[in-house]
Amino acid sequence: MGANGKPRLAVFKLASCDGCQLQILNLEDELLDIASEVTICNFLEASSRILDGPYDVTLVEGSVTTEHDIERLRDIRRKSQTLITMGACANAGGIQALRNLQDTDEYTRAIYANPSYIHSLSQSTPVAAHVTVDFAINGCPISRGQLLQVVTALLNGQHPKLPTYSVCVECKRNGAVCVLVSRRIACIGPITQAGCGALCPTSGRGCFGCYGPMESANPDSLCSKMTARGIPRDEILRLLNGYTGWAEEFRSAREKLEKAAI
């Protein structure tokens, strides 16, 4: 708590698109009320006032891709009572983790004229690979509703809780017809955590896993069901290798599927 009795809030960004912290500013109806309940110590996108830690609540967006960011993150962790990660980058390495199985030096050479100017780790990794994370808000981007739930819980001294069930539950709630069963469209909604409101299946396309693996997901079973419905292996692999593709559950399902084909 700060001297004014208000919790001290910080928002930090690592490698990311800015979309998750933008969701804070996209809480247009609630932003000023939330801001009046906290002391914002660090939120570069929104404020040029910077107060050093300690912080009661810290929100971190983005994945770890440089040595410098590892050091920064450790420092942030030391100063934070509760550290919360926001989004697919912070929780699973993000879309930029597509490079993890590739040769980053080759990437740098392919792209930058002077590779020696670029200091980048070979992998894009989640925050939890480096420091302890107290709670994770998933999504690419995170949902404003879930963000609000978590912030409200913390301001009231409660432990935040978010649904751990799959996108399928949201589809049923929307009364949407299953795209996998009825139209044989590849969909990883059955193993993806809810939160988006089943946007893609409701629009007639398959879920591509923005929210990452749900609790106790069974990707192998889903893969064999999709294969049995005639969905090409490459398409299944592509879905599992997306915005949260570096998450352990999706990665190992991919490895098994690749081995099975040999």
Next chain:
Amino acid sequence: MTTALETRTIRLAAMARVEGECGLRLEVRDGRLGDVHFDIYEPPRFFEAFLRGRSLYDLPDITARICGICPVAYQLTSVQAIESALRVEPTPEIRALRRLLYCAEWIQSHALHIYLLQAPDLFGMDSAIALASIQPDLVRRGLELKKIGNDLMRLIGGRSVHPISVCIGGFWKAPQRSELLKFRGRMERALQLSIETATFVSSLKPPEFSANYECVSLFNPEGYGIDNGRIISSSGLDIAVGEFEQVFLEEHVAHSTALHSVRAERGLSYLVGPLSRINLNYSRLSPSARQAADRSGIKWPCFNPYAGIVARAVELVQVCEESLQAIDLYREPDPPRIDYTVRAAEGCAATEAPRGLLYHRYRINDQGLVQSARIVSPTGQNCRRIEDDLRLLVSGILDRTDAEIVNACEKMVRNYDPCISCSTHALRVQFIRR
């Protein structure tokens, strides 16, 4: 305070109220300004490299992740590049809905920049949240306008950050006419708020500053340059989008993970964004936007970067008025997307992201897998121009304290609404060694 022959380095480690992470480094040697570096240290994310081997179906969704503030710009530029490669011609209904989605993105992005990022500078405050304590109505107006833009994006795209409805050939799902008509009242409100915004920013007198800009933007006789057109400049350039790479080059410099763009022939900087667009598209402004531009007290074309906020507000009026008209004329695209056949091909496209010209080029194989990708972001194109402006600015105020100089530089950089996430998507290069 500094004396005439002092040597010092002025640094700003992290700039606030810009999208993404950047800093400044200014070298003063013997009382004279040396290097001016707009440092972009945001880590590279290698989009163009990892796009290789991905299916063309993934392009709009993956490229959206380059930027959370302007995902639609990336989605629409990538699908149009592929459609140009495969000679897919979306129907007028599909084009109209895409343009409406793009307008919605401009509304939220411009409102965000004017009210949440730049307005605090105008009142000497740290943030819009702090500003709300002395100017609550002003901040609430900005938030309301931003929300209408975001809600229209949600109506068409499912969500405002990384919408899910755009695909090659059209839309996965298009909204019903009745849904859009229900939104009409809110768009009328947005138009009113945008006109109030233009009146407000026009009441501020921009600091004197003038530079010799080459303004670059899209131009299309059919309407304000947003989603397609030829690329023109204030120096008489007039090229098809396919000639982009012959005219503009990217350079790799040590202090930046964003590549800097320059004009190929003379290696000079150029300017993209709202100011360039109005300078070159003034004749294509909608009636209310023209009125806002004329009432602003600014003489167009204008080469003062501090008038960028006025240009942005005039564009808000433009896209709100256009959206209102598009809602009235809306017919559901049927079918929502048109079929196409995949083959080996190469194509490019350019659109106007809220921050300026955005160029994509892709080569795909007969399986529809991406072989090469090139993406040139607006902020990458403005980086060199930003450094040129900082040099001009700082040369005239070297007698001030470091803190004052840094503050003046930050304000100058914010004029450009730089988006660092966009600029460090990283990149494929043709370069000139320095």
